[in-house]
Amino acid sequence: MHAAAGEHGALCEVLRRLALAAPCLLAAAASELGDDAFSAIVLDGPLADGPVPDSELSDRALRHALAMMRGNRSSGCITYFTSDGQMRHVRQREGNNPESQAKTLAEVRRLLNQDLATSLT
Numbered sequence: 859m860h861a862a863a864g865e866h867g868a869l870c871e872v873l874r875r876l877a878l879a880a881p882c883l884l885a886a887a888a889s890e891l892g893d894d895a896f897s898a899i900v901l902d903g904p905l906a907d908g909p910v911p912d913s914e915l916s917d918r919a920l921r922h923a924l925a926m927m928r929g930n931r932s933s934g935c936i937t938y939f940t941s942d943g944q945m946r947h948v949r950q951r952e953g954n955n956p957e958s959q960a961k962t963l964a965e966v967r968r969l970l971n972q973d974l975a976t977s978l979t
Contacts, residue, residue, distance in 0.1 A: 870910040877904035880948040881966045883938050887923040890941050
């Protein structure tokens with residue numbers, strides 16, 4: 859939506875908010891879109907406190923995350939499905955402090971390592 863309207867600033871803000879609120883969902887979406895998206899969003903982008911990637915890639919990641927949610931609009935229990943059909947949920951953040959951020963980042967790493975181990979077997 860923002861990308862189609864040429865509103866790159868608004869698109870960046872949405873992606874940054876998603877990175878803070880649901881980093882595991884964003885990481886899973888980027889992973890499913892391929893290595894380029896994973897690198898631009900997870901390794902070098904908003905999940906690593908880096909810049910937001912170009913509008914086209916950001917828009918694809920946001921659209922894919924929305925599709926993974928399968929219409930879930932709950933504010934209390936946000937769920938999504940990975941490409942292999944696993945249902946996951948977004949944990950509610952305990953606050954925007956360094957300890958909470960470290961805990962969230964550790965959870966993202968754990969999930970990514972779990973996915974990597976599964977794909978290698």
